[in-house]
Amino acid sequence: MTKPPLTLYLAAPRGFCAGVDRAIKIVEMALEKWGAPVYVRHEIVHNKYVVDGLRDKGAVFVEELDECPDDRPVIFSAHGVPKAVPAAAAKREMIYVDATCPLVSKVHIEAARHHENGLQMIMIGHEGHPETIGTMGQLPDGEVLLVETVEDVAAVQVRDPERLAFVTQTTLSVDDTIDIVEALKVRFPKIVGPHKEDICYATTNRQEAVKAMAPKCDAMLVVGAPNSSNSKRLVEVGSKAGCAYSQLVQRAPDIDWRSLEGIASVGITAGASAPEELITEVIDAFRDRYEVTVEMVETAVENVEFKVPRVLRVPA
Incomplete structure (x- = not known):
């Protein structure tokens, strides 16, 4: 036929992408350097095939740091983690390696800089996504407000409309994000945006x-x-x-x-x-x-x- x-x-x-490639390489190099098991907090990247392959080589995937022993290395996923996580690892004197994508780290640095300048942050992102949790966790509670849609922009309650900045999750739809950014600028004309867009x-x-x-x-x-x-x-x-x-x-x-x-x-x-x-x-x-x-x-x-x-x- x-x-x-x-x-x-x-x-x-x-x-x-380069960030995923780097994160996988970090787990493989950690296994070569310290031997198995190496612990990884959260899926290193969102792909079952990749995660299963690394698990076969000796990586142990956990959701939280308290599932890791003190005497084995732990790696933080490419999506980034709240500041409290490396602080807790340091307190326990653990060996830890941060595999956060450098482009996500750039957003973390932006958020910290705006906070130091007294600005409250608005983050455009998806609730519950590890990257959103990690970015919002860079600053104290209440300092980062999350919006997912244009409708959220109309409802968000800010401390001072004159003292605001925004960042975005790096993996959003470019076209959808444009509409949300436009809505933010219309409602808060003085809002400060990133020098270069956050979407990677x-x-x-x-x-x-x-x-x-x-x-x-x-x-x-x-x-x-x-x-x-x-x-x-x-x-x-x-x-x-x-x-x-x-x-x-x-x-x-x-x-x-x-x-x-x-x-x-x-x-x-x-x-x-x-x-x-x-x-x-x-x-x-x-x-x-x-x-x-x-x-x-x-x-x-x-x-x-x-x-x-x-x-x-x-x-x-």
């Missing part, structure tokens, strides 16, 4: 590639985890950019083939914490069923690299 033809549009950039280069680049790809596609699949904010935003961006069927899949077995019956073109991209192996797995699954032609849709070239912390670069 001949296979039906299918064009696969492959987004570039896609998958791992990788989030922006992946969303731009999806916008370029979506109009060509009958369907679009985003390879990523259901708890990955940037992956879920890619699905939304695909839908808004004109792709009628835009779905998140963790692995190839998750593909709903019945929904793809009769299509001629599929776009494939991946969230910033999804490894290339999973994208290859999805492409191979299409090759099993279709006569596939792959076309690249490239909108940016990334060459960013972040150094690992010094403690891992010096001998034990």
Whole structure:
């Protein structure tokens, strides 16, 4: 039986960003330096395949610091942690390594600087997301107010409308965030924003590639985890950019083939914490069923690299 033809549009950039790459490397280097087990507070990045792979090598994933013994190293995830967490680790004289993405750390530094200048912070982010918890936890309670929508901006109660600044979660939809920032500026004309937007280069680049790809596609699949904010935003961006069927899949077995019956073109991209192996797995699954032609849709070239912390670069 001949296979039906299918064009696969492959987004570039896609998958791992520099912050995720660095975080995974930190766990691997910690295991090499100190041996197993090495404890990791929270999933190092939001991807089950990556986490399971590191667990197999000897990483132990926990939710809170009190689940870690004093005598083993602990790593803080790429999403960042509240200030209280490293303070507690230092008090227990633990070896700890902070794998917070440098672009998230930049937001933490901005928030601290505004606080020192007497400004109350408004954070645009998703409630309960580890990055939001980490950023809000840089300052005392009440000093960072969270807004998720334009409607939240209308309702937020501030201490002094003349003394405000805002920061954003790094993995948001660029287009949605523009509307919220505009609403903040209309309600609080003196609010201070970041010198350069907080949404990270990788989030922006992946969303731009999806916008370029979506109009060509009958369907679009985003390879990523259901708890990955940037992956879920890619699905939304695909839908808004004109792709009628835009779905998140963790692995190839998750593909709903019945929904793809009769299509001629599929776009494939991946969230910033999804490894290339999973994208290859999805492409191979299409090759099993279709006569596939792959076309690249490239909108940016990334060459960013972040150094690992010094403690891992010096001998034990």
